Amino acid sequence: MTTEHRLGQVANYVDERTGAAAWMKKNLQKVFPDHWSFLLGEVALYSFVILLLSGTYLTFWFDPSMKEVIYEGSYEPLEGVKMSAAYASALHISFEVRGGLLMRQIHHWAALIFMAAIVAHLMRVFFTGAFRKPREGNWIIGVGLLTLGIVEGFLGYSLPDDLLSGTGIRIAEAIIQAIPVVGSYLSYFAFGGAFPGEAFIPRIYTVHVLLLPGAFLALITVHLMMVWYQKHTQFPGPGRTEKNVVGYPLMPVYMAKAGGFFFIVFGVIAFISAVASINPIWLYGPYTPGQISAGSQPDWYMGWLDGLVRMSPPIETYFFGYTVSWNILIPGLIVPGILFTGMALYPFIESWITGDKREHHLLDRPRNAPNRTALGAMSITFMIVALINGGNDLIATHFDLSINQIMWGTRFGIFILPPIAFVVTKRLCLSLQRADRELVLHGRETGRLLRLPHGEFVEVHEPISPEKAYLLTSHEQAPALELPEVDGRGVKRAGAIRNKIRSRMSVAHSEAIPKVSADDLKEIESH
Amino acid sequence: MSNEIEAIKDPGLPAHVHRKADHDPVAAKRAERQVAILFGISSLGTLLLIASFFIPDDIFVFVPVMGNQNAHQLGLGLGMAISLFFIGMGAIHWAKTLMPDQEVIAHRHEFRSPDSDRKEFVDAVKDGAQASGLGRRSLIKRSLGAALGLSALSPVLLLRDLGPLPGNDQKETTWKAGTHLVTDPGNRRIKASDLEVGAVAQVLPEIEDPEHRHLSDIAKDALLLIRLRPEEFNLDAERLSWTHEGIIAFSKICSHMGCAVALYEQQTKHLLCPCHQSTFDVTRAAKVIFGPAARPLPQLNITVDEEGYLIARTPFTEPVGPSFWGRISS
Numbered sequence: 001m002t003t004e005h006r007l008g009q010v011a012n013y014v015d016e017r018t019g020a021a022a023w024m025k026k027n028l029q030k031v032f033p034d035h036w037s038f039l040l041g042e043v044a045l046y047s048f049v050i051l052l053l054s055g056t057y058l059t060f061w062f063d064p065s066m067k068e069v070i071y072e073g074s075y076e077p078l079e080g081v082k083m084s085a086a087y088a089s090a091l092h093i094s095f096e097v098r099g100g101l102l103m104r105q106i107h108h109w110a111a112l113i114f115m116a117a118i119v120a121h122l123m124r125v126f127f128t129g130a131f132r133k134p135r136e137g138n139w140i141i142g143v144g145l146l147t148l149g150i151v152e153g154f155l156g157y158s159l160p161d162d163l164l165s166g167t168g169i170r171i172a173e174a175i176i177q178a179i180p181v182v183g184s185y186l187s188y189f190a191f192g193g194a195f196p197g198e199a200f201i202p203r204i205y206t207v208h209v210l211l212l213p214g215a216f217l218a219l220i221t222v223h224l225m226m227v228w229y230q231k232h233t234q235f236p237g238p239g240r241t242e243k244n245v246v247g248y249p250l251m252p253v254y255m256a257k258a259g260g261f262f263f264i265v266f267g268v269i270a271f272i273s274a275v276a277s278i279n280p281i282w283l284y285g286p287y288t289p290g291q292i293s294a295g296s297q298p299d300w301y302m303g304w305l306d307g308l309v310r311m312s313p314p315i316e317t318y319f320f321g322y323t324v325s326w327n328i329l330i331p332g333l334i335v336p337g338i339l340f341t342g343m344a345l346y347p348f349i350e351s352w353i354t355g356d357k358r359e360h361h362l363l364d365r366p367r368n369a370p371n372r373t374a375l376g377a378m379s380i381t382f383m384i385v386a387l388i389n390g391g392n393d394l395i396a397t398h399f400d401l402s403i404n405q406i407m408w409g410t411r412f413g414i415f416i417l418p419p420i421a422f423v424v425t426k427r428l429c430l431s432l433q434r435a436d437r438e439l440v441l442h443g444r445e446t447g448r449l450l451r452l453p454h455g456e457f458v459e460v461h462e463p464i465s466p467e468k469a470y471l472l473t474s475h476e477q478a479p480a481l482e483l484p485e486v487d488g489r490g491v492k493r494a495g496a497i498r499n500k501i502r503s504r505m506s507v508a509h510s511e512a513i514p515k516v517s518a519d520d521l522k523e524i525e526s527h
Numbered sequence: 528m529s530n531e532i533e534a535i536k537d538p539g540l541p542a543h544v545h546r547k548a549d550h551d552p553v554a555a556k557r558a559e560r561q562v563a564i565l566f567g568i569s570s571l572g573t574l575l576l577i578a579s580f581f582i583p584d585d586i587f588v589f590v591p592v593m594g595n596q597n598a599h600q601l602g603l604g605l606g607m608a609i610s611l612f613f614i615g616m617g618a619i620h621w622a623k624t625l626m627p628d629q630e631v632i633a634h635r636h637e638f639r640s641p642d643s644d645r646k647e648f649v650d651a652v653k654d655g656a657q658a659s660g661l662g663r664r665s666l667i668k669r670s671l672g673a674a675l676g677l678s679a680l681s682p683v684l685l686l687r688d689l690g691p692l693p694g695n696d697q698k699e700t701t702w703k704a705g706t707h708l709v710t711d712p713g714n715r716r717i718k719a720s721d722l723e724v725g726a727v728a729q730v731l732p733e734i735e736d737p738e739h740r741h742l743s744d745i746a747k748d749a750l751l752l753i754r755l756r757p758e759e760f761n762l763d764a765e766r767l768s769w770t771h772e773g774i775i776a777f778s779k780i781c782s783h784m785g786c787a788v789a790l791y792e793q794q795t796k797h798l799l800c801p802c803h804q805s806t807f808d809v810t811r812a813a814k815v816i817f818g819p820a821a822r823p824l825p826q827l828n829i830t831v832d833e834e835g836y837l838i839a840r841t842p843f844t845e846p847v848g849p850s851f852w853g854r855i856s857s
Contacts, residue, residue, distance in 0.1 A: 031633035068739075098580055102604050134638050167786055170746075171802060174784035174849040184697060184851045189689040194696055194743040195785070199689075231635055239540030245633045246540065253626050260618025267612025274604020275593060289746035290711065290729060290779060292787040294801045309784070309819060310803045316821035321856040325849070327819045328784065359637055393804065403804055404817055440535075466538040473535045518533040 032254050033234035033247035037128075040121040042258065045224075046265040047114035048216065054107040055209065061097055063089035064159065064205035066198040075282050083161075083286030086201050090160040090281055105273035111153050112278075113269060115301040118146050126346075126376050128363035130233045132356075136347040138226045141219050143344040148212055148219070150301055155208040157279075157299055161201055164279075166287025167296050169200065171309075178328040196289065236362045236474050238467040245361075295393055304383050307390030308335055311411045339379075353505045355481045367436075368475040370429035371509040377425035378418040385413045426511075433513035436472045439464060440516040441524055473515045481506040540630065548624050558624035565617035572609025579603045698846040698854075700732075700747045702827060707733035708750065708776070708837040716836040719772045722754045727791045729779060732839070747847050749779035749787065750827060752837075753809050755796065761810045769828040771837065776827040777813050778847040781805060783820035785849045798824070821850070 015021040032038075065085040071078045073088065074095050093100035122142060125131055131139035154172070158165045173195045177183045192199030231245050240246050248254055284293060298306050308331035315326040342349075350372065351357060366373040388395065389410035396403040443461040450458050464472075483499040483506075486492055493499065547554040579602025586598040640648070661668055707716050708730040714737040722728060730750045734740060757773045769775070777798070781788045786802035791809075797816070798807040805818030813824035825847050828840040846854050 031631055034630075098584075098599070099603050101600055102607065105604075167802065170786060171784045177849055177851045180852055182852075184693040184853065187851075188691060188693045188696075189686065192690040195746050196742050197690075230638070231633070238538045239632070241537075243635050245635055246630050247633075248628070249631060253622050253628070256618045256622035256626060260615040260622065263611045263615030263618065265615075267608050267610075267615060270604060270611055271608035274601055274608055287742075289742055289785075290731070290749035290787050292789045292801050294790060296786070296801050306803075312819045314805075314815055314819055314821040316850060318855065322852050323850045323854045324852075325821065327821050328849070331819075359639075361635060393801065407804065407818070466536075467541055470535055470537055474537070516535065518535050521535065 044117035162281040303390035304386035307386035367432040374426035381421035569613035576606030
């Protein structure tokens with residue numbers, strides 16, 4: 001009996017009990033377009049699965065308790081030292097459980113890669129305009145997953161209760177405490193009393209291993225079902241339209257490719273974990289509020305936040321005897337709140353600017369949406385400046401610089417560099433559009449020089465293929481919105497200022513180098 | 528739709544180019560062998576993992592670039608990496624060389640339903656809303672809203688016992704008038720002569736049971752002692768009187784976010800917090816000279832008892848650690 005025959009029998013068995021044949025047939029042949037950048041989201045998904053697996057393994061030995069114990073394990077430098085049971089059990093996993101250290105490393109590396117993949121996937125979706133109608137909802141879920149990922153990562157970083165993670169909790173506590181009116185209460189409730197108390201780690205453990213993973217599972221399921229139901233976007237090109245999906249079927253090609261890719265991601269993470277030490281908690285020692293290690297650093301996805309806090313000017317105000325710590329609130333809560341809200345709302349903001357309410361399934365090449373691309377570059381620049389300041393102490397020691405100079409540099413840089421990035425990126429995009437136009441009109445430079453009879457040298461240009469010409473001209477160039485300030489009777493419309501802003505932004509958004517039309521090509525051929 | 532100018536025509540999907548394995552049985556057989564080899568390497572990786580599991584954990588091997596590595600840990604990791612990675616490589620090689628690579632086209636439909644369906648849908652929603660009378664019966668709407676809002680209070684209330692109310696706890700430390708300063712670690716009383724000029728020490732208040740000091744007490748009590756030459760101070764008369772023979776005491780808990788302010792630069796007499804680089808000038812009562820901290824570190828008024836041991840003359844005159852809403856209110 002062949003394998004095919006046996007699998008056929010399984011399908012038969014399933015259908016006779018569920019009647020799923022029609023649905024399964026359609027979905028097994030579901031078409032997915034192929035592009036390397038579509039793998040970024042997959043990396044995030046697989047890292048999440050790896051996090052669930054390795055995290056479950058760690059829970060078998062980890063003891064989420066802040067009860068004081070005296071270390072009696074095999075790591076001699078800490079022999080007899082007082083520490084929390086959580087830290088002692090993390091040491092036990094590292095030194096006595098065979099494979100435990102590897103699993104801890106895999107868990108931590110997978111978390112870093114999970115966040116990196118989410119951010120890279122988010123950039124892909126942003127720069128190609130994949131968030132446009134009908135995918136705004138999935139974009140918001142994605143922003144939610146990113147936010148949860150930051151929280152979940154921070155909690156995981158806090159659990160081992162080593163000196164570094166305790167310092168992180170201390171800073172989180174200061175942020176909670178800085179919230180006006182209710183801050184002290186929230187802090188005392190969260191910590192079950194004064195910081196650090198004995199309640200915090202058991203509490204965040206429940207959140208870390210149950211509540212947030214549950215939320216992740218639910219949101220990721222919806223995220224994927226939406227991708228499935230709405231069908232994946234595709235890059236423009238010959239034969240690809242808003243009305244079709246060109247790619248490979250799920251069975252067998254994508255099952256093999258995606259399944260194989262899971263193992264590759266797992267294998268790569270295992271390799272990094274085998275050769276690159278991360279978070280060697282035994283070197284830091286147990287947490288005590290009176291000590292600290294120099295060069296204290298959060299994980300990379302928190303670095304920008306730490307950088308913002310570091311660069312904040314020392315402003316604190318007092319009114320009616322109450323203290324408001326702007327030096328904590330602005331960088332710790334207000335700026336991140338604005339950034340993430342703005343990010344979540346961006347699809348709606350863009351569609352308001354363009355007035356475009358149609359469905360989009362073909363992706364934009366980033367250069368063909370200069371304003372959006374420039375905005376993205378501006379945001380990334382902001383984050384990078386903040387991240388650099390988050391590592392200012394390490395940069396200062398590694399490159400022999402003054403920490404004060406780096407701090408002042410980033411304090412100005414955070415205001416100056418993002419707008420510069422915007423302008424430069426926008427100009428670059430327009431230049432690339434110009435280059436595309438040039439390429440379609442005059443063809444590819446071959447590098448072959450030709451000497452004409454009268455001695456002049458010219459370079460031979462070769463026309464590009466019709467496929468390429470189509471790719472470079474298939475995008476849409478919508479004109480700016482026209483929003484008259486006065487209505488037909490010459491009366492000023494309500495919301496004139498809003499309209500003015502909207503049309504200004506629309507003009508900026510629609511700035512483009514005219515793409516080549518068929519007429520242009522005909523004209524050039526007739527020369 | 529944006530412009531009436533004629534666009535360049537879509538030439539359609541490029542013709543499919545067949546791979547060698549699609550028509551050459553020899554190439555197909557070779558591809559099959561390659562896939563099998565990749566899966567085979569994966570099995571070897573699993574064997575390495577199994578073998579490494581039983582290597583004692585005190586054997587080290589030299590690996591170029593990485594230096595001496597623990598053979599047990601490295602073997603486990605590499606074995607696992609190889610066993611997983613090559614399953615993936617095999618599967619993808621299989622898909623790329625032997626599975627069909629002809630791109631197929633599926634059709635996409637606009638999500639918007641036909642207008643007739645939409646109208647019926649919208650009407651159904653409207654009818655439902657109409658039938659419930661939600662729009663008309665504002666009394667029901669408002670009382671329902673109020674009830675739902677109020678019911679959300681119960682989980683908030685039920686979470687009340689997560690912790691005690693802060694009360695005055697944030698403003699109080701173990702330091703009282705006459706509390707002895709003791710070394711940390713060691714819990715020994717300190718004389719002024721124990722500290723050389725230029726030296727710095729972490730101290731804690733003396734308590735009855737130093738073996739069971741609470742971390743939440745250390746988080747408020749930790750103190751830094753720094754000894755300068757008295758003429759190096761640049762303090763007002765009151766603060767100068769809080770020092771003893773050039774020894775000045777500050778809370779070690781940063782006034783910004785509560786990290787331990789542990790870096791002391793002897794040359795400049797600056798204290799630096801490693802978390803966010805707030806810098807405090809010891810000679811000017813820990814005035815903030817750089818970074819995000821908005822307040823100096825609280826200074827403790829110290830003196831000596833009749834035997835010459837350092838003690839606190841008074842408790843801290845302000846709350847230590849990061850700011851909070853009611854910090855300076857009574």
